[in-house]
Amino acid sequence: MKDNRLLADTAVTALAPVVWGSTYIVTTQLLPPDRPLLAAVVRALPAGLVLLLFGRILPRGLWWWRALVLGTLNIGAFFFLLFVSAYHLPGGVAALVGSVQPVVMLVLAALVLGDRVRLPHVLACFAATAGVALLVLKATAQLDLVGVLAAIGGAVSMASGVVLTKRWRRPEGVNVLLFTGWQLTAGGLVLLPALFLVEGLPSTITGTNALGFGYLVVLGSLFGYTVWFRGTDRVPAIGLSFLGFCSPIIATTLGFLFLGETLSPLQLLGAAILVGAIVLVQLTPTRTPPLTPQPELRHAAAR
Structure with missing residues (x-):
């Protein structure tokens, strides 16, 4: 029963x-070009304010700075670096x-959460990198230092945010x-x-831009992050990380369907390797079970 519940949560x-x-x-087809800060702010802030409006509870005590740290790592820094990499690099790179x-x-999960590093986890890391390379990297892909550093920074930011989210746990209530x-x-x-100081607001927003922003707010943030943070309570950290490899599979599929990109046998092999790595990690247990919410703010939720 417990394994079935974890499988469903995953x-x-x-x-x-x-x-x-x-x-x-x-980002590339609908949003205004070269505006990573605008894209990041619009994706995050409206969705957050909508959820606060319905919840009507602000952080208390140490959760003021914890929410700031988690919001910066999981959302602010990650969104900004994600959009910088999207503007400077092909999606595959x-x-x-x-x-x-x-x-x-x-x-980080081993150091902070006490999760045990197992051989299947290590093998899955190598397999996943090979799978991504086969799936999305093309011979004509161009490297850009700013984009590469942003992609690395985004990966570190998200990994750190997930581990701290599991370490601190969502307050009960x-x-x-x-x-x-x-x-x-x-x-x-x-x-x-930074948006106002560095980029400023665009002079015009087209209907296409508005459609792109709306999509990112509703599906990317309101739906996506609610599902994701639900998962941080229930799925082991390394399992969460490998679920992220669903993104390049979907990105490649969308490129095939809507941008006229081709799918070679090597790309299909890469997708199969990625799926195998994701499944392998989900089936390999860690020492630390998923964490449950803390008792903090229990009384605040009743107000």
């Missing part, structure tokens, strides 16, 4: 990176560089919608001053 959590796999095509995230997660709202709001507010 499947639900995988919906988030499946949705996020569309970020590259939405960005995905390949970002495949270092499971390695970072494996190390604060549901996952409100917890998601705290982080989306904090991440958006962190980036807001």
Whole structure:
């Protein structure tokens, strides 16, 4: 019964990176060009404020700074670096560089959470990187230093945020919608001053731009991050990290369906390797069970 519940939770959590796999095509086809800060703020802040409006509970005590830290790592810094890499690199190269995230997660989970590093985890890391390379990397792909550093930084930021989220745990009495709202709001507010100082607001927003932003807010943030933070309560850290590999599979599929890109036998092999690595990690247990919410803020939720 417990294994079946974990399998169901894992499947639900995988919906988030499946949705996020569309970020590259939405960014390049629908959003204003060269505006990573605008894209990051619009994706985070409106969704966070909507969730806060419905939850009507603000962080208390140490959760003020914890929400700020988690919002910066999981949302603010990650969104900004994600969009920088999307603007500076082909989606395939960005995905390949970002495949270092499971390695970072494996190390941090062992150091911070006490998860045991098992041989299947290590093998899956190598297999996943090879799978991503076969799936998305093309001979004509161009490397850009800014984009590569942004992709690495985004992977480290997300891995650190997930591990700290599991370490601190969601306070009891604060549901996952409100917890998601705290982080989306904090991440958006962190980036807001930089948006005005560095980029400024565009002179016009087209209907296509509005459609792209709406998609990222509703599906990418409201739906995606609610599902994702629900999963941080229930799925082991390394398992969460490998679910992220659903994104390049979806990104490649969307490129095939909508951008006229081809799928070679090597790309199909890469997708199969990725799926195998994801399954292998989910079936390999860790020493630390998924954490449950803390008793903090129990009384605040009753107000």
